[in-house]
Amino acid sequence: xxxxxxxxxxxxxxxxxxxPEDVEARLRAALEQEEEGSAARGALETILKNVExxxxxxxxxxxxxxxxxxxxxxxxxxxxxxxxxQIIAAVQEATRRTYLRPNAVDAITGRNSGDNTxxxxxxxxHFEEVDxxxxxxxxxxxKGGGCENVGAQYKLPDSRLGAGRDLEGVRxxxxxxxYKAQGKGCAxxxxxxxxxxxxxxxxxxxxxxxxxxxxxxNPNPDLDALEKRLTEEANQLGIGPMGFGGKTTVxxxxxxxxxxxxxxxxxxxxxxxxxxxxRRMTVRGDEVLYE
Amino acid sequence: xxxxxxxxxxxxxxxxxxxxxxALSGVMIxxxxxxxxxxxxxxxxxxxxxxxxxxxxxxxIKPLLNGGVIYHCGPVVAGLDTGExxxxxxxxxxxxxxxxxxxxxxxxxxxxxxxGKGGMGAKTLQGCQEVPFVYFHAIGGAASLIAxxxxxxxxxxxxxxxxxxxxxxxxxxxxxxxxxxxxxGNSLHEKVEETSKANLEALLAA
Numbered sequence: 322x323x324x325x326x327x328x329x330x331x332x333x334x335x336x337x338x339x340x341p342e343d344v345e346a347r348l349r350a351a352l353e354q355e356e357e358g359s360a361a362r363g364a365l366e367t368i369l370k371n372v373e374x375x376x377x378x379x380x381x382x383x384x385x386x387x388x389x390x391x392x393x394x395x396x397x398x399x400x401x402x403x404x405x406x407q408i409i410a411a412v413q414e415a416t417r418r419t420y421l422r423p424n425a426v427d428a429i430t431g432r433n434s435g436d437n438t439x440x441x442x443x444x445x446x447h448f449e450e451v452d453x454x455x456x457x458x459x460x461x462x463x464k465g466g467g468c469e470n471v472g473a474q475y476k477l478p479d480s481r482l483g484a485g486r487d488l489e490g491v492r493x494x495x496x497x498x499x500y501k502a503q504g505k506g507c508a509x510x511x512x513x514x515x516x517x518x519x520x521x522x523x524x525x526x527x528x529x530x531x532x533x534x535x536x537x538x539n540p541n542p543d544l545d546a547l548e549k550r551l552t553e554e555a556n557q558l559g560i561g562p563m564g565f566g567g568k569t570t571v572x573x574x575x576x577x578x579x580x581x582x583x584x585x586x587x588x589x590x591x592x593x594x595x596x597x598x599x600r601r602m603t604v605r606g607d608e609v610l611y612e
Numbered sequence: 613x614x615x616x617x618x619x620x621x622x623x624x625x626x627x628x629x630x631x632x633x634x635a636l637s638g639v640m641i642x643x644x645x646x647x648x649x650x651x652x653x654x655x656x657x658x659x660x661x662x663x664x665x666x667x668x669x670x671x672x673i674k675p676l677l678n679g680g681v682i683y684h685c686g687p688v689v690a691g692l693d694t695g696e697x698x699x700x701x702x703x704x705x706x707x708x709x710x711x712x713x714x715x716x717x718x719x720x721x722x723x724x725x726x727x728g729k730g731g732m733g734a735k736t737l738q739g740c741q742e743v744p745f746v747y748f749h750a751i752g753g754a755a756s757l758i759a760x761x762x763x764x765x766x767x768x769x770x771x772x773x774x775x776x777x778x779x780x781x782x783x784x785x786x787x788x789x790x791x792x793x794x795x796x797g798n799s800l801h802e803k804v805e806e807t808s809k810a811n812l813e814a815l816l817a818a
Binding site for chain 1: 688690700730731752753756759773777790803815816
């Protein structure tokens with residue numbers, strides 16, 4: 322296999338500095354909803370100006386370049402150890418070039434490794450094997466700490482919120498999570514919600530849900546209706562961009578169902594900030610395509 | 613937009629109200645989780661003795677914070693290998709993590725402003741009235757744009773805390789912020805939380 326370090330470095334650069342067009346389109350639409358002269362509108366104007374500037378200058382959209390989360394689908398026979406080495410080399414080089422901030426801190430000593438490498442979970446790389454005739458696909462999500470900190474996991478039933486073990490209960494706890502986040506996760510955010518699983522798989526799936534495009538409808542009609550309703554109702558909370566008050570609190574919602582134990586009913590909410598940085602590269606032979 | 617140059621007087625602090633847009637100019641320092649914990653433990657509660665260059669750094673930041681501003685920010689910095697530092701991306705970090713420390717730190721140094729995002733709680737709001745100081749909200753994530761108002765990196769202290777957690781002394785020009793907690797007990801965050809709580813309750817009852 323070819324050495325992909327340079328190509329992965331370019332994936333990181335694009336992810337950190339160039340906001341996906343579906344996210345930018347939602348931010349522009351949100352701006353039109355907010356009143357002239359309001360703090361909410363001012364915040365969105367600044368956000369959009371920043372998005373343009375970051376793209377032009379190839380500088381990070383946000384200084385918190387987040388946890389680098391890689392999702393790799395590799396054709397049968399490709400070495401995942403080689404891919405891991407190349408991803409890590411690309412992450413180190415991206416840190417040197419200031420596309421990434423040195424973000425990996427040893428939880429015990431408090432020491433920052435300085436180059437975004439750490440234990441076997443940092444950077445986080447998920448591998449999945451596909452058929453040998455399929456291309457290599459690497460998706461990257463950069464998820465900042467502010468929004469990661471406001472993520473929440475509920476177990477249903479939740480008597481405080483009157484939430485039972487059904488989609489109506491899911492709706493209630495998801496709205497509670499948005500309320501609790503206020504502006505602290507850099508609203509307007511995007512909700513990635515997983516229903517079911519165990520605590521670990523549930524959180525994992527809530528992040529995977531965020532890999533979908535904002536304009537991509539859920540194939541399950543019940544979940545599609547829930548996604549639309551949650552976005553609409555979250556926007557009635559009045560939290561607004563940055564928590565300044567206003568009509569735009571959430572840009573979109575993505576829901577995924579999992580199998581669960583009879584005894585457990587987890588709902589995991591991953592909150593993604595407006596700086597929703599995700600990109601995909603597809604490698605077919607010598608050809609690399611970025612989306 | 614109102615122009616304010618550091619240091620800030622008590623009179624100016626008291627004249628600021630929630631919702632006011634301000635452009636800040638002058639020399640300020642960054643400080644976040646590690647710095648606040650270090651200041652409180654070493655110089656306020658004194659639960660750990662000063663070590664290494666602690667006292668030197670303390671003396672260096674003291675005059676900057678008197679009438680000065682502390683910015684909750686962990687920047688992306690270029691020039692780490694040459695020492696010719698330049699801010700590449702420098703938006704605010706979430707302030708609420710400093711809630712246990714903030715009011716004590718501001719009182720200790722007679723500091724007049726905090727810049728951050730997401731707002732802070734009751735203890736800080738109380739401190740805003742007593743010290744007095746105000747909370748300036750910068751736009752979270754607007755890192756490339758804000759880095760452009762950083763004209764110069766004057767110095768760096770405690771780089772061993774790591775790039776995001778170090779104390780960066782920076783000169784800014786027309787740094788755009790909005791007052792969201794003032795010295796008269798008003799907090800936009802408190803207000804939005806109340807309104808959104810009522811809205812949530814209505815939606816849960818539906």
